[in-house]
Amino acid sequence: MTVQNTSLSGQPTATATIGIIGAMDEEIHQLTADLLDGQTFQHQGSTFHQGRLFGQQVLITKCGIGKVNAAMTTQALLSLGIQKIIFTGVAGGVTPGLQVGDIVISTDLIQHDVDVTPLGYQLGLIPDEQFSWNADEQLQALALESAQQIEGIHAVKGRIASGDQFIASKDRVRWMHDTFQVAAAEMEGAAVAQVASKWGVPFVVIRSLSDTADGEANVDYRSFMPLVAIRAKSVVRGMLQRM
Template sequence: MLGIIGAMKEEVELLLEGLEGEERLDYPGVTLHRGRLDGLDVLVTVGGIGKVNAAMTTTYLLTAGATQVVFTGVAGGVHPELKVGDIVVSSDCLQHDVDVTALGYKLGEIPGENLSWPADEGLQALALEAAHEVEGVNVTGGRVVSGDVFVASPEKVAWLWQTFGAACAEMEGAAVAQVCARHGVPFVVIRSVSDTADGGAEVDYRDFMPLVARHAKQVVRGMTRRLAHAQAELQAQAEATGE
């Protein structure tokens, strides 16, 4: 079952509109919507903003039976070549606001954890393939960095690029990645660039949110179609061999 998370309602409402056979699963502070998209069993939810909310919601998804997770939504572009509307598919995720360097750890490294968490290669490939179907945008794979801060200054953007080689910055993806990695569950983060994470971030973000939400929906639906097709093929092969 595919778990799909967006931090805000606007990031998943277009997916919820297409959900068939919807059933609500209520947890403290979170509602999971179980149903089917393109014939694929899915759980869709609004996770809330920030790393704590993202980690909590991911745990609920895994408890409810999600065997792979996609986080979708918007982010601030950090890579110098990214523009509003472009799409980033995570190669890995890192928490940029973690600093235990005083104890000898690398910047961003949580003691006892990896510095970053790599996305599942299969989900990453599916997401990149689906993203290339969105017209008029550039698509790139790259590092997604997360922190409990809305980045809105050129200085911070430059620091994230120079320090971590970040493609984009947001507030949830690395927490989702950390929980999934701990449970051995494949994940990928898909972010549409809603602003360039600089001094004009607040204005750009509000203006372009509807556009990038549509882009996120297109990519996720592209993935569900492909996953459903692959699932049907495996079932047909099993039936043909009598397994």
């Protein structure tokens, strides 16, 4: 299972079936460091790391921050033949009671910053698209089972909201929870979900909470990023070992 650099189209192709995406280097370096027989290549503007990880052949990539970057990278990943997508990284907690270090596993994802209400559309709905994109139930179950086996980790399933905004306001968090009933807020997952759904490829988004998105996010995020990256890696490891 290798990446071939001499396909008929002149583009690399992959026989690995599992793609793993993170928005930042800190969110994937724990995984790329453990790759066996690792190779790196460029494709459609993204850097891909291929190899064996915890018994599975995977492609790992960083998409960058924001929905456009996430959508472009997901499209590139899917064009290589990936059949399952795991997005791993950090998020801000929205549901009251969630704590830094908790893990939220996506049931579905929405885009909270979409507003076409002047034309009569529901808040958050992109015209001619569905309101939310459902994560694969089997991948959800694998992620939850893996998280629950890790000592000291509290994991929940819930809706995740994405937008091109870093949420650091108590009022905005309260509005987001009341309006969309979301558990966590971040900046990429719904774009990954939208593209993967169009391809018919199962996906799940796993977010470890680096802050509570309540006005202290600028402090908590920097302090807890290394810890939550390690916890997210532990969940991905458990999933791959169970596949």
